[in-house]
Amino acid sequence: MDNKKWFKEAIVYQIYPFSYCDLNGDGVGDIKGIISKLDYIKDLGVNAIWFSPLYDSPNYDYGYDVRDYLKISPTFGTMDDFKTLIEEIHKRGMKIIMDTVFNHTSSEHEWFKSAIKDKKSKYRKYYIFKEGIKKGDKLLPPNNWTSIFTGSAWERVEGEDVFYLHLFDKHQPDLNWECDEVREEIKHIFKFYCDLGVDGFRMDVFNLFSKVEGLPNDDAKFSKGRKYYIDGPKIHEYLHELYKDVFSKYDLLVVGESFNPHLEDKIKYVSEDSGEINMIFDFSHLNADSRFGVNYLHKKFNLVEFKKNLMDSEELYFKNGWGTLVLENHDQPRSISRFGFDLVNYHYEAATMMATSMFLGFGVPFIYQGEEIGMTNTKFKSIDEYRDPVTQFVYNSFIKKLPISLKAKIRMLNHGARDNARVPMQWDDSLYAGFSDFEPWMRLSDDLNINVKNDLRSDKSIYHYYQKLLSIKKNNKTAIYGDIKDLCPECKKVFAYKRSYNGNMFLVVSNFTNRQIEYFLPEDLKGYTYCTLLSNYVDVSVNSGKVILNPYQSIVIEPLKEYSYGAVVYRKNDNGKIEYLLEKMGLGHVSLPKGHIEANETIEECVKREIMEELSLDINLDMNFSHTITYSPKESAIKDVTFYIATIKGGEIKVDNAEVVDTMWLNYSDAIDAITFESDKEVLKDANNYLNKE
Ligand code: TEU
Numbered sequence: 001m002d003n004k005k006w007f008k009e010a011i012v013y014q015i016y017p018f019s020y021c022d023l024n025g026d027g028v029g030d031i032k033g034i035i036s037k038l039d040y041i042k043d044l045g046v047n048a049i050w051f052s053p054l055y056d057s058p059n060y061d062y063g064y065d066v067r068d069y070l071k072i073s074p075t076f077g078t079m080d081d082f083k084t085l086i087e088e089i090h091k092r093g094m095k096i097i098m099d100t101v102f103n104h105t106s107s108e109h110e111w112f113k114s115a116i117k118d119k120k121s122k123y124r125k126y127y128i129f130k131e132g133i134k135k136g137d138k139l140l141p142p143n144n145w146t147s148i149f150t151g152s153a154w155e156r157v158e159g160e161d162v163f164y165l166h167l168f169d170k171h172q173p174d175l176n177w178e179c180d181e182v183r184e185e186i187k188h189i190f191k192f193y194c195d196l197g198v199d200g201f202r203m204d205v206f207n208l209f210s211k212v213e214g215l216p217n218d219d220a221k222f223s224k225g226r227k228y229y230i231d232g233p234k235i236h237e238y239l240h241e242l243y244k245d246v247f248s249k250y251d252l253l254v255v256g257e258s259f260n261p262h263l264e265d266k267i268k269y270v271s272e273d274s275g276e277i278n279m280i281f282d283f284s285h286l287n288a289d290s291r292f293g294v295n296y297l298h299k300k301f302n303l304v305e306f307k308k309n310l311m312d313s314e315e316l317y318f319k320n321g322w323g324t325l326v327l328e329n330h331d332q333p334r335s336i337s338r339f340g341f342d343l344v345n346y347h348y349e350a351a352t353m354m355a356t357s358m359f360l361g362f363g364v365p366f367i368y369q370g371e372e373i374g375m376t377n378t379k380f381k382s383i384d385e386y387r388d389p390v391t392q393f394v395y396n397s398f399i400k401k402l403p404i405s406l407k408a409k410i411r412m413l414n415h416g417a418r419d420n421a422r423v424p425m426q427w428d429d430s431l432y433a434g435f436s437d438f439e440p441w442m443r444l445s446d447d448l449n450i451n452v453k454n455d456l457r458s459d460k461s462i463y464h465y466y467q468k469l470l471s472i473k474k475n476n477k478t479a480i481y482g483d484i485k486d487l488c489p490e491c492k493k494v495f496a497y498k499r500s501y502n503g504n505m506f507l508v509v510s511n512f513t514n515r516q517i518e519y520f521l522p523e524d525l526k527g528y529t530y531c532t533l534l535s536n537y538v539d540v541s542v543n544s545g546k547v548i549l550n551p552y553q554s555i556v557i558e559p560l561k562e563y564s565y566g567a568v569v570y571r572k573n574d575n576g577k578i579e580y581l582l583e584k585m586g587l588g589h590v591s592l593p594k595g596h597i598e599a600n601e602t603i604e605e606c607v608k609r610e611i612m613e614e615l616s617l618d619i620n621l622d623m624n625f626s627h628t629i630t631y632s633p634k635e636s637a638i639k640d641v642t643f644y645i646a647t648i649k650g651g652e653i654k655v656d657n658a659e660v661v662d663t664m665w666l667n668y669s670d671a672i673d674a675i676t677f678e679s680d681k682e683v684l685k686d687a688n689n690y691l692n693k694e
Helices: 031-035 038-044 079-091 110-117 180-196 235-245 263-270 284-289 303-320 343-359 389-397 406-416 452-457 462-475 477-481 603-615 668-674 677-691
Strands: 012-015 048-051 068-072 095-100 129-131 133-135 138-140 154-156 162-165 200-203 253-257 279-281 294-298 324-326 364-368 483-486 494-501 504-511 517-520 530-535 541-543 546-549 554-559 567-572 578-583 628-631 643-646 660-665
Touching: 031 079, 038 462, 048 200, 068 079, 068 180, 079 095, 079 180, 095 180, 095 253, 180 235, 235 263, 263 279, 263 303, 279 324, 284 303, 294 406, 303 483, 303 494, 324 343, 343 364, 343 462, 343 504, 343 554, 364 462, 389 406, 452 462, 462 477, 462 530, 477 494, 477 504, 494 517, 504 517, 504 546
Parallel strands: 012 048, 012 364, 048 095, 095 200, 200 253, 253 279, 324 364, 578 643
Antiparallel strands: 129 162, 133 138, 154 162, 483 494, 494 504, 504 554, 517 546, 530 554, 541 546, 567 578, 567 660, 628 643
């Protein structure tokens, strides 16, 4: 657990390149557009960006059908643009994560074209071809497997009695991982991007790579074939080989997108001992509003189910590897719309509550573009407004035939459509939402008032709230490495959990309803005085274990520690001069006469405000509240002294300076005195006495 690697402290922002920002005016997003937004992304507080596929593709499945893995799609730019993108991301101290699609290629990939053209081609074995079954004058597919995108999983090769397997669209033929050359090609592609400077990968549907030998018929009623390819027999072997030959040679973040994985396999994929990958996406919690895991089959959001699936995963990964925290991606409808919140009255509260509940859990947050301003689902009005082929397949194969009105059919589609996540990003209220000057490749969403420009100037900015939230996620070790425990799994209205690490802890308590409610902390947590790290309301009411929560309120609270009064840290600098660092510890609200933290501010804001107010100094303040702040008093009473004030996290004492010679605890009033300007002299005297004691 303490084996620290950068991926564990990552906070990832996902970009769907088609819909982020169009700079060249063709209605489709592009790399230059993305580069123009990197400061916006950086300022949100993330430290890595994952791109849905940027490779050359005929786009039957919008990039998830790759024609050439070593070429950037001309739709988005050139390889040079991509290199600039890497450089610009790194310049800003962020990492870049590429999507990889290796379960299948595009049917227009040179390998497949050659395999189809010539039976003897060396690429024939790169794919899964099989003779059809003759039945009378008909030729049936080799088995009864169905595609995940509906219909048969087989397509007949023109002019032959042979079929090829495609677990997704027919334009996405499955690669044959049994073939050594295929795996070598894949490793080569991974290395190519590593050597360009890419820092990590997402692997699309990685747990479908290995298929059971013989590809037998499946007697399942629905979704035939799954038991023969989900977590297939050689998947762990393949992943280990990738790890050994590629992943272990670089310092990467590798996250696999899993498709309905089994429990024992999940553990193996992410366990550090297995040497496979770092994390998986496992979306079981997102099924809490749908039947049979199908987003179109809507049911009322069930919080207890959501928490159970989420917490089961987090607890599992805490023990065995690392977790991912996901509410949205390019395949999912917008979270705040699908879970049935009252967005007319509480849009800000619902969006910030959801984010707080999710991203302070155990694992790496993955934030999908637009989530940080609370983008919502779209009310598509007719079938031809949808761009995703899956929506069309689902409509034609199943929803179209239902005995319900067209309106009801569209409503069903709207609820589950992946298109909801794919409408253009909303930057401002201009004609095309600031996404493009040209008509976008797909329609815009309905509520264009939800846009970056409006959000950033609003008193209730979701983006600004995310900054505070992510600042906690990034700087508070408990939020990263801490154990996680659900405090009330059976509560139907509240989601409350505890994170703990090295004697520190904090609680996250969220109200999932649009009414004011009361929640009682468990007995063992009642006895503390809590201070607020974050809330989406100004008032935070926690009294003797009773928490009163406003509609969709989320609070993050931590106990005020006995020793959290204040600290003075002295050191000698290179010239033998005495410097001192002051740390104000665990500023508690209300109970302290000075140095109190307001309910809705973070510690860094509190320290900034207080120092500004109390000392009236110009301060160069870093956003990271765990960072040491350096400032020079305008009229220093003390000459030749460099004065630092470090803000702190919880009760954790952290001085990142090897030169520190000793620390000394003061009681609260002394510590407060110590940071008032007049008493600088006294403190220095004190420091001198202390250091010269021996
Ligand atoms: O998704 C895998 C996947 O199984 C989803 O398509 C899922 O079934 C669907 O969203 C349910 O509505 C990955 C990619 O994320 C997706 O965009 C691709 O279409 C798919 O693989 C094929 O590459």
